[in-house]
Amino acid sequence: MLKLSRYVLYDILRSRVIITYTLFLFIVSMSLFQLEENDSKAILSLLNIVLIVVPLIGMIFTTIHYYNSYEFIELMLSQPLSRTRILMSEYGGVALSLLSAFFIGVGVPVLLFAFDETGLALLFTGGALTLVFTSIAFLASVKARDKARGIGAALLLWFYFALIFDGLVLLILFAFSDYPMEKFTLVLSALNPIDLGRIFIMLKMDISALMGYTGALYKDFFGSNTGILFTGGIMLLWIVLPLWWALKVFRRKDL
Amino acid sequence: MRVYLGIVFLLFMTTGHSRTIIAGQGQAIASLKKAVGLAKDGDTILLKNGTYREGNVLITRSITLIGEANTILDGENKHELLTISGRNITIKKIQLQNAGYSALNDFAAIKIIDAFAITLESNTILNSYFAIHVSNTTYCTIRNNTISGNPSTEQLTGNGIHLWKSSHALIENNHIQGHRDGIYFEFVTESVIQKNLSEKNIRYGLHFMFSHNDHYLGNTFKNNGAGVAVMYSKNVRMEQNHFEENWGPSAYGILLKEITDSHISNNTFLKNTVGIYMEGSSRMEIQKNAFRNNGWALKVQASCDDNNFFNNNFHGNSFDVATNGTMVLNKFYNNYWDKYEGYDINKDGIGDIPYHPVSMYAMIVEQNPNTLILMRSFMVSLLDKAEKAIPSLTPENLLDDKPVMKPNKL
Numbered sequence: 001m002l003k004l005s006r007y008v009l010y011d012i013l014r015s016r017v018i019i020t021y022t023l024f025l026f027i028v029s030m031s032l033f034q035l036e037e038n039d040s041k042a043i044l045s046l047l048n049i050v051l052i053v054v055p056l057i058g059m060i061f062t063t064i065h066y067y068n069s070y071e072f073i074e075l076m077l078s079q080p081l082s083r084t085r086i087l088m089s090e091y092g093g094v095a096l097s098l099l100s101a102f103f104i105g106v107g108v109p110v111l112l113f114a115f116d117e118t119g120l121a122l123l124f125t126g127g128a129l130t131l132v133f134t135s136i137a138f139l140a141s142v143k144a145r146d147k148a149r150g151i152g153a154a155l156l157l158w159f160y161f162a163l164i165f166d167g168l169v170l171l172i173l174f175a176f177s178d179y180p181m182e183k184f185t186l187v188l189s190a191l192n193p194i195d196l197g198r199i200f201i202m203l204k205m206d207i208s209a210l211m212g213y214t215g216a217l218y219k220d221f222f223g224s225n226t227g228i229l230f231t232g233g234i235m236l237l238w239i240v241l242p243l244w245w246a247l248k249v250f251r252r253k254d255l
Numbered sequence: 256m257r258v259y260l261g262i263v264f265l266l267f268m269t270t271g272h273s274r275t276i277i278a279g280q281g282q283a284i285a286s287l288k289k290a291v292g293l294a295k296d297g298d299t300i301l302l303k304n305g306t307y308r309e310g311n312v313l314i315t316r317s318i319t320l321i322g323e324a325n326t327i328l329d330g331e332n333k334h335e336l337l338t339i340s341g342r343n344i345t346i347k348k349i350q351l352q353n354a355g356y357s358a359l360n361d362f363a364a365i366k367i368i369d370a371f372a373i374t375l376e377s378n379t380i381l382n383s384y385f386a387i388h389v390s391n392t393t394y395c396t397i398r399n400n401t402i403s404g405n406p407s408t409e410q411l412t413g414n415g416i417h418l419w420k421s422s423h424a425l426i427e428n429n430h431i432q433g434h435r436d437g438i439y440f441e442f443v444t445e446s447v448i449q450k451n452l453s454e455k456n457i458r459y460g461l462h463f464m465f466s467h468n469d470h471y472l473g474n475t476f477k478n479n480g481a482g483v484a485v486m487y488s489k490n491v492r493m494e495q496n497h498f499e500e501n502w503g504p505s506a507y508g509i510l511l512k513e514i515t516d517s518h519i520s521n522n523t524f525l526k527n528t529v530g531i532y533m534e535g536s537s538r539m540e541i542q543k544n545a546f547r548n549n550g551w552a553l554k555v556q557a558s559c560d561d562n563n564f565f566n567n568n569f570h571g572n573s574f575d576v577a578t579n580g581t582m583v584l585n586k587f588y589n590n591y592w593d594k595y596e597g598y599d600i601n602k603d604g605i606g607d608i609p610y611h612p613v614s615m616y617a618m619i620v621e622q623n624p625n626t627l628i629l630m631r632s633f634m635v636s637l638l639d640k641a642e643k644a645i646p647s648l649t650p651e652n653l654l655d656d657k658p659v660m661k662p663n664k665l
Contacts, residue, residue, distance in 0.1 A: 038570075038571070040548075040571055041571070041593075047631060048633070051633065052633055162633055163633055163637075166632045166633065166634035166635070167634050169628070169629060170619075170626060170629060170634065173623055173625050173626050174623060177622075177625070181625045185625055185628045188628075189628060195628075195632070198632060199628065201631075202630055202631055205631075206550065206573045206630060206631070207502075207526075208526050208527060208548060208550035208573065209549075209550030209551065209573035209574065209627070209630070210550070210627065210630075211502040211504065211506065211528045212528050212550055212551070212627070215504075215550075215624075215627050216503065216504045218628060
């Protein structure tokens with residue numbers, strides 16, 4: 001399995017997309033820290049990158065990589081290897097390369113300029129989101145019949161998690177504003193890994209605003225150890241469940 | 256020099272007419288009660304080291320009571336300690352502790368009633384219901400005291416320094432913590448509160464009502480349950496104070512309710528849930544303040560009118576200004592806003608397009624606080640951008656038409 005993952009990694013490195021992605025993240029993060037007068041403002045801009053760009057690139061790259069290495073996968077399937085192992089090594093290779101791109105591109109500047117709680121929360125969220133969206137993309141590409149559909153599905157999913165979901169939450173909160181919605185919003189936040197990551201970082205960043213009215217509840221919940229375990233656990237579920245589903249589909253798929 | 260001469264002269268005057276009574280454990284006069292009973296106007300009582308459990312001691316003559324390093328008056332959790340009612344009385348360097356709690360009487364470590372020219376200096380007050388309780392007193396000086404309570408609930412804890420119906424008080428350099436309200440003023444006029452540190456009180460760091468013509472200078476209010484509340488007063492000056500880390504669902508740097516003709520200048524608001532909350536306030540000048548990392552820097556309700564906000568600096572606040580209506584009768588000008596995205600073509604240091612400090616999302620949160628969960632979401636920033644292009648929800652007139660490009664010098 002490791003050997004297979006290594007081949008996947010070599011393949012990815014040869015295409016140079018990952019190197020460009022690393023450089024892009026690195027240059028953007030460095031210039032943000034250099035340009036903004038205070039580091040917290042730079043972290044704020046980085047937050048948008050982590051919440052928007054990281055999932056998008058993760059999804060697109062994974063889907064394209066899957067279809068590009070379709071023949072390689074087919075070749076491997078003719079070998080005495082289990083399907084689970086093949087898909088898992090594909091996942092391992094892709095996730096590892098995206099993760100290292102993120103940690104070099106964003107992690108190094110953050111550690112250099114903003115090594116504090118907020119910075120670490122940002123890195124945690126970025127890493128988790130990379131893994132989550134890689135596994136969602138695997139699910140999308142395994143389920144879809146051809147490349148166009150696969151990429152389309154991946155884009156739609158990204159659009160849903162990054163934008164539409166928050167719009168729906170806003171709609172629900174206004175439609176049911178007469179009811180006590182505090183606990184329910186907590187449940188809602190678990191349904192979107194991007195939201196979960198955003199709240200996790202926000203707790204470190206906008207702590208004063210969060211202490212207002214309902215904010216205190218969110219703070220009490222997400223700020224406590226249970227909350228941190230909850231965030232970590234739900235993130236883990238978001239990584240494992242789509243991947244597990246993808247494996248299930250892949251095992252039975254007629255290639 | 257003249258001051259020193261004056262003091263020497265005064266000392267000479269007093270020593271000429273008065274004596275010093277040395278009292279305390281192991282002395283001829285063993286108890287404080289006895290010493291107070293013997294003392295005449297102008298006398299000084301020096302109370303030696305020791306712990307005195309004498310219950311309530313009433314002082315009515317013009318005396319000076321001075322303690323040593325370990326002079327402790329203990330109320331055994333059932334007595335009021337010193338009750339003062341007279342003229343020219345000074346209490347110095349005494350540690351008072353365990354004054355009793357009563358639901359009927361406002362027991363205090365030191366209670367001052369119907370008095371004139373009282374000085375409380377360098378005392379330590381620990382674990383008391385009310386620490387210093389002053390009523391109907393003129394020219395009261397409370398200086399360099401350390402007051403520390405043991406808070407349980409609002410009902411079971413009194414105020415640190417409590418003044419009622421007094422005037423010309425000077426409250427200076429005290430450190431107050433762990434009471435209900437750190438400093439409480441009601442019907443107190445012409446008074447000065449300066450350089451105090453009031454922290455970790457379970458309700459307000461400073462709470463005052465119906466107290467006109469007062470001056471608050473250089474105090475620090477930190478980490479109090481609900482910050483500072485200022486209500487129903489006129490002509491109040493608040494300068495160079497620090498309001499820090501007042502966090503909570505109803506915590507404010509300052510809560511202003513029905514305040515008129517007052518000045519708030521050169522203050523620092525750091526990491527409060529709300530920097531200034533204003534309701535029904537008029538003709539205020541709010542200038543040269545620094546608002547940093549607050550949840551809301553300002554919450555100006557629509558019931559406020561004729562207030563001017565100028566030369567303030569706003570840095571890193573989650574929301575700059577929030578309001579609850581579209582009516583705007585206040586003016587904002589020459590403030591520095593870190594979120595300002597305008598330009599300055601003629602290079603006069605003033606931005607060419609106005610800044611709207613109320614964001615769409617601030618209005619949404621005001622209407623539906625649950626939406627706070629969507630803060631910093633991509634969706635929300637899109638909404639804000641759309642609202643900036645075509646304003647519909649945010650009050651159009653609430654704007655700073657001369658925002659400065661660089662932070663004001665404070």
